[in-house]
Amino acid sequence: MKTIINLLFLSMVSFALGQNNIQGVVTDTNMGDSLPYVNLYFPQLEKGTTTDENGKFSFHNLPSGTYTLVYSFIGYETKSFNLVIPTTEALVLELASSAIEMEAVIISTPFHKLQSDNVMKIERKSIKELKASGAVTLGEGISNIAGVEGVSTGIGITKPVIRGLSSNRVLVYTQGVRLENQQFGDEHGLGLSDAGVESVEVIKGPASLLYGSDALGGVLYINPERFASSNSVNADLGGTYYSNTEGYSTSAGYKASGDDFKMLFRGSVSEHADYKTSDYRVTNTRFKEQDFKAGLGYQTTNFKTDFRYNVNQSKLGIPGEIGEQSTNKTPLLPYQELSNHIFSSRSTLFFNNSKLEFNLGYIYNSRKEFEDEHDHDHGGHDHDDHDEDDEHGELHPALQMKLKTANYDIKYHLPVMGKFETIVGVQGMNQANTNYGEEILIPDAITNDFGVLAMSHIHFETFDIQLGARYDNRWIEIDDNLSKSFNSFNGAFGVKTDLAKNITARLNLATGFRAPNLAELTSDGVHHGTNRYEIGNIELNNEQNFQADLALEYKNEHIEFFVNGFYNHINDYIFLSPDGSDINDQPVYNYIQDDAALYGGEVGLHFHPHPLDWLHYESSFETVTGKQSSGSYLPLIPANSLSNTIRMEFDTKGTIETYAFIKLKTVFKQGKISAFETSTNGYNLLSAGFGGNVQVFNNDLAITISGTNLTNKTYVNHLSRLKPDGIYNMGRNFSVGLTYSL
Template sequence: MKTGFFVFLLLFCKIVIAQSVSGVVRDAETEQRMLVVNVYIPELGKGVVTNGDGEYEIANMPKGTFKIQFSFIGYETLIQTVKIENEEVFLDVSLWPSVVETHEIVISAAYQTSQDENPVKVEQLSVDEINRSGASTLMEALSNIAGVEQVSTGVGIGKPVIRGLSYNRVLVYSMGVRIENQQWGDEHGLGMNEMGIERVEIIKGPSSLLYGSEAMGGVMHLISEKPANTGTLVGEYNVKLFSNTLGASSNLGVKGTGKTFRFSIRAGHQSHADYQTGTKERVTNSRFNESSIKSSVGMTKKWISSTFSHNYINSNVGIPEEIGKQTTSRKQEFPHQTISSHLFSSQNTLFLGNAKLKSNFGYMTNNRKEFEEPEFPDKLGQAELYMQSKTFNYDLKWYFPPSERAEYIVGLQGHDQWTGNAGAEVLVPDAFISELGAVGMAKYNLKKLTLQLGARYDVRKIDTEEMGVPLEAGYMPALKLDFGSLNGSFGGSFHLNKKLLFRFNAASGYRAPNLAELASNGVHSGTSRYEIGNANLKNEQNYEVDVSSHFHSKHATADVAVFYNTISNYIFIGPTDSLIESNQVYTYVQENAVLYGGEATLDIHPHPLDWLHLEVSYSMVIGDRSDGSSLPLIPANKVRTTVKTELKDWKFLEQPYVHVNVVSAFAQNRVSEFETATGGYNLVNAGMGAKINLGKQQVDLSFSVSNVLNTAYYDHLSRLKYDGIYNIGRNFVLGLRVPINPLVPHKRVNG
């Protein structure tokens, strides 16, 4: 009887034992135990910090194979793989001191893994780097990455450019969902900000295998901030002040995590007056303001990890056209636009033994109103253009149980979108767009060689409604169009040794023509031009080859990447000699094209001056049409040089730094027939900051100056240069971050 009872007790205990991973983190050189090391599993949104004995434990783990990330300032980030079965897993690790920056687990790739296993390098820019840059907007900060630029209309409107491709050729993701905010428009900006994000990941080159249509140039993925560590409730307040625009940006956030559930909420606002150029003139109506709120709730159990998120952004943005009345007013003048967006997302992972099913669903509404000065007083407040869109996204992926050498994924991905008009004028017709893609991917680990390959087929249907009266200006006939494309990717990474890595990738991508290109027929109030679409346009199809290398040592890192990208049926808009209603007519045409170029970066920490960083990057891209002429909107070649010092802690200052940055843009004389050449320029930027201990409270303080010499310059991708308007002049930026949680001392204890 007693024997049977004890057998039952042992079996019961084995069943109820919580699946967990635990261990000790040590310094690899001294073998001392390290406290306050961040231990995080991105796939589960679960994290802890090591305690006073250097120990950690992540409990309530589901079965499966996971990547665990160990990170601490001044040490190499370590990524380990663990397989969770029905019992506790013990994993002790050691971190190596390093003055060279290392990257976190890549979220945007098909397989969430370390940077070294990807066939193309995924650029990562953390929110700390964004804040230290002194940029007025997120898009301005991202343009500091080699190979990434922006098409700008003043400070408040910026569109991403990756290796010479932009507009609907670059896809933006946030909260696991593709952003649909009518990116075909010249003055339609990124539509997202840095509030509530951890970092931005950027994939350069065709990514249609994983993301479908419109990812032929690359993907910009805004990664949400990490949840609070298990068992904690924390918050923070951020504020930035800008001298040039007399602007202010602030946000307040709170987040907490229990054993099973987690939540976060953050709200913010920013406001800017007209920006001032290097000639000390303010650019009329370049003012903008924006309010946003972001929240999420989630849970992790043994069989599921789920997060539901919401993001609301409301913007009022002026459309600058001249240097007129000099004022610091924030009240919008004509023309201007108001944009409101709601983004809902549900990200779920269902764990079924060693297999898993990932399902992401998203719903986004985007309402954009553009206003011009009315001819009659009774029309005041009526939008010339009022464009609405509602988009439902879905992404289902089945991950087969991984073996020691192979991993396989199959999935379905698509979206349904409705667009409509409610303004006085119509630029594009009401329409319904549906897209569906099926994908299969594989990854093979062959000792020093990692291979990834896959194929995908997409279909897109576009149905537009008849708009206007036949034979009259502005008439748009109904269209029913079908597009399809087969795409694939094959690439890998090869570790020659511990210091040298080579990557190669061959991939294709595609983009179906958008509504503006197919069916527009009217005056676009934001640009004052009459645009006529072309219903006979074909898919854009590109094929790109990327080759890159990465060198990593204790005191230096270097990356070199080259690419060659051919595009069939490249779509672009150009002016004609015709006029309609006193507006010049623009039409859409197609021609084959090629883009090629590359980037090189070098980061040196000269020994024994480990506190000194020298970073140099170079980027170039050339874009030509098949007739030998240049493609439009190709950025100028640039060299960015940064000298940064990371000093020792001193009294109440922790991690103090000082940096000086010089951006040298070459002249851009390779221009399309509708563009003008742009001269070169040099900009000097600087900054400093530190964590400051004020009793038991710690704050992060930063101070930066962009365009220190107040240089008057035109960037080649500035749309205002055609009006003789320079880019922004000198800008002092003061930033403050106040954590709302007890200060944790920075110590290590003996093992």
Template sequence: MKKYIFLIILMGFTTMGLAQNSVSGTIKNRNNETISNVEISVSDAVIQTKSNEKGQFEIKNLPIGKWILIFKKDKFEIKSEQVSIGNQEQKILDIILENEEHHIDEILVSSVFNKTQNENVVKIDHINLKQIQNAGAINLSDALATNPGVSVVSTGVSIGKPVIRGLSGNRVLTYAQGIRLENQQFGEEHGLGLNANGQESVEIIKGPASLLYGSDAMGGVLYFNPEKYAANNKTELAVNQVVNSNTQGSNSSVTVKASEEKFKFLVQNNYTTHADYKTPNGETVVNTRFIEKDFKIGTSFATSRYVADFRYNYNDLNLGLPEEEIEDSRFRTPLFPSQKIENHLLSFNQKVFFKNSKLEATAGYVFNDRKELESIDEIALFMKLKTFNYNVRYYLPDFGKFETIIGFQGMNQENRNFGEERLIPNAKIADIGFFGTSQYKFNKNLLQFGVRYDFRNVTIQEFGEFGTEGSFQKLDKNFESINASFGFKTEITEKITTRINVATGFRAPNLSELSSNGVHEGSNRYEIGNPNLKNEQNFQVDLNVDYNAEHFDFFANGFYNNINNYIFISPNGNTIDDNFVYDYLQNNAVLFGGETGIHLHLHEIDWLHMTSSYEIVIGQLNNNSSLPLLPANQWKNNFRANFDVSKNIKNSFIFLQANYTFNQNNISQFETKTNDYLLLSSGIGTDIQMNKSKFNLYLTATNLLNKEYVAHLSRLKADGIYNMGRNIVLGVNFDL
């Protein structure tokens, strides 16, 4: 009943003012020359436009309140401009864009107060997924792993699960379309359930973010920003096609967008298919093939007092599960055993703007349907997970130099089984959290602090005969936690910025950890849950230093993460039906490490960019044994040349990437050591303008030297199967 009450509250935001607020102006460079085709977007609103041939722009129906306008164009520094809009007010701006001097951009992020990066206390990494696609990543998780501090647990090319600073699974929370994505993420044997097409960018929070996001955000958050709508009064058609040589794979996408002053609409259809991948020695890894269908639709309505955004995403993934002695038949259609996963994501976001404050509410529904098929007639595993999310925030009027948010959010979830086997029981989860956070700005300093209380109830249904495989005991258990965060940012000089953040986070044990009682086919272990598990509770300190000069940038991030009651599995020495038995246990743990990197952009050869980063993470239990799934240390290097060939051939690039992965000798008791390896990748691409149409071409080669290697976090490592060999990627993107 509770969720319907909240839904009524959300749907009740019907105050829609009709006042015509607007911001207009002209954009020029330092030479007083107007700049056309500049992208102008409004922070925290689904409003975009572009400057015309005379550098002029206008945004109508801008909601009342304080807003940050972001001005972006290639070859120029990103500029942000704060404006305050009253009722029936028209403002005129004169904007000057500077030539780009360095590559660390001032970027809008989905942080506490929706600030640009230089106005944010917490360091958040931003990845433009469309640009990363040019580097040849086959799936979304591989694209995320290009960021320092992020790795991926993989099963071939079809399954990837992100790891942030040594934590993964339920310890990393994923947000898509502004709602919490729930898809049985406790398992290692399936991926995110998101298609990279239709995702504009992703923002990565490393470390506990439980203050805003609740349980499961103790290790970090992946916040995916969906595709933007077209600029006001524009209609856009985009057709994208990517082919891969190694897997004979294909990724096709068609997107249609149309926007008016108040109404916006987009629809996108994606189809991806890959055959089995080949290792460097020419062997085919049978049943690593997959077929993915993805459909997205969105619509938005905005006035000067009200903004609403509705999104729906359907994702259907049919993938093979590689095992020994599978007969290599057919071509692309997955063989048995296979996995079929369907995800439905519906989200509805509303914002109501008052004179000096704002109320925002988001409701979301996630339906995850997961099947594991042993044959055409045998469904071994069939789980249906239904999740209703809600999130309400009130942005209070500014009090002096204080900005404050209060709010509540929660989740109602139900898991049901229909197959012959059961990994987790039929169960219901209900939680709710209340939070408040403030930010205080003085001189060139920012201070942010907040507190949150969470309560979760887990109810597990009894099933089967006690003591037999696949049986579950009845359980009704409550978990609660109080968490706090404190952050401070200061500009020591015009070029040096430092941030320090201290935060606590928590995670309630998942259904698998509480109640497992059987063989987990994904890991070939007989796992036994522990109904007496407590909350995981962590305390983390993060320190960040950024140095930004005209032609040289440097960053260093360090962290120390202490986790009480860390949950892990450990063999107890027994076997059941030739399977080793593992128990879920708890012990205190600590992780520490960080990332550091440079970006060199010489004045004499300003078309050349050189970046280099190094990342390290160490994790141990109190008994000094290493935590599982710790990524090996990595040294990533990229050399990129950007240039224009002619008036119609612009944004051309050539890059060479060299990533060295060190050996990993810090392993848990059921892992093996991994050797080091060096991977080279290279690519070339350009934009071609033809009248009012533009298309992009790129050609990329990954694992250029066809190196034989096994990644430490590959789940095929135990079988001695190499990762993918050389892969040539050709992409063509048309914008009509």
């Protein structure tokens, strides 16, 4: 008892000693002038401020320790450094002018560095950039990120593909917690809205060390919008119209912050009719989506926490053959009704030079699928929570599953020891899948995960090293009479160094694993969403992979050039393969395993000539090849593509942050196909857009206008699930968006 009292006393002393203030000034490196309105931010503390008219700034009530301070300003190079707190000296910071865009802090990696400081190469795009490109949904927008594509079913359902890997091999994080919503199926989308999202980060390659099973292929890390700055109130109202679907999306948000408490609310609604090609509308690609987000934050010197809630409800048509030609926005049979509830809590407790992070999440997912033949025909398990009432003759779902997932992520950041930053942690998940419909796609089951990890970032004068190890165990109880257990040990090693003054190299070696999901283990029936009879295999093994990733980057004030290459070997790769037979007039597909390898990469150029700093030319090429050990090609591998973009950024009289762009994306023929695929022809897509902010009644009005597939090209993407029916992807589309900030 005495020991406990002593520990509590020492904790209170450390808290009392933790209240520190700092102040300083930011100046121009070349001119020596002070810089007003520079943004300064501590990512670990989630505290920020801006310099005043004289370039001065101050922070109050900071905990003791070593924290990264990032400072940035438009037209200047973003800088960061580790600041030891407390400090008694005023800070004098400098920024050098640069045509390179401001860098952002990467949240998906454990040490929250700028990309230039990271050992791992992370792709990041703001939601503002994705929407400016004319993307209709978040899933479609993510497909515009280098190395990322999407398996699509129309425009309402898009599943991310990272370097040829998708389904459960790509893990999605939102609000700081792992998203679970029956993502194993090709025809299951993200179940997330872009409203209330700040940015998307992509880890390409095995991230099992950080996130455990299902991160074998990579991670999509979706960052929610930040709270308002201290002692401020913000509100906005916006909407976008899409000509092709005669659809719209609207969003309204309010957020306010005091010294300690913060809150935000955002609601959005989207509706779209069937999308149009140059020849016809694709029947039943229509969908509706409603989304609401709320957040509450509290922060003191040595403790911060935020609680967020997101509910997303959507009704999505499942297209088949071309039929009704209309602009009705109510889905026809068959369709899905999806409901996602995401509760998350992220908290940090600061000690002297160390901190404890604990993130908790609860996700409730309800999936219903309605089909013609089940009209007024109810069956299934004897549960009492159906939404429809037999007495009123209402339609009942053929398939109804509820997935309830609780997860936790606890990390302790040890005190910085010289060159070492170290994290140890535990992560886990409890998940229950329950069926309520008459069709059983996957059985009732309980899944439990547990993992323990350790990771270090080591700073040397000329290079940085990141390394770590992790152990995971997953056990599954199926229908109370069958259990399976999977475990794996994984590690990662990475190094970043400057080969020359302007050349940076990153080499990362990592292993990852994925336990087979319930569909792969237990399927035995018709999957109507894919029109096939699927048979699982309870004897499937872990997928285990090793990936080598090399990234080279050259950068000066006029040009940026990068080359990323990877080789990914996967033992016991799981995939569906037809056996040539039929059951109930449906082709039979079996889940089988074979070793596989994927390889390829990305090459990119960004040219911004001085003194024409407003002009940017960007070009990138992406390629990936996937093969089984037998020499056969893997299915659903995206075609090679080349993108060329000319972009202009400038301020004019009456407008700020004005931009315009024109983009040509060339997708090459995909002839490296699996035995049950057909080749896909290449095509070119032209898009363009412009936008900016204008002052209306002393507030900002953001305007975006864009057009995609401007030539109204008829084409089929190799990853479209409508390809076997010969159905084209979306034709020409214009979008007009307005957002007014109060």
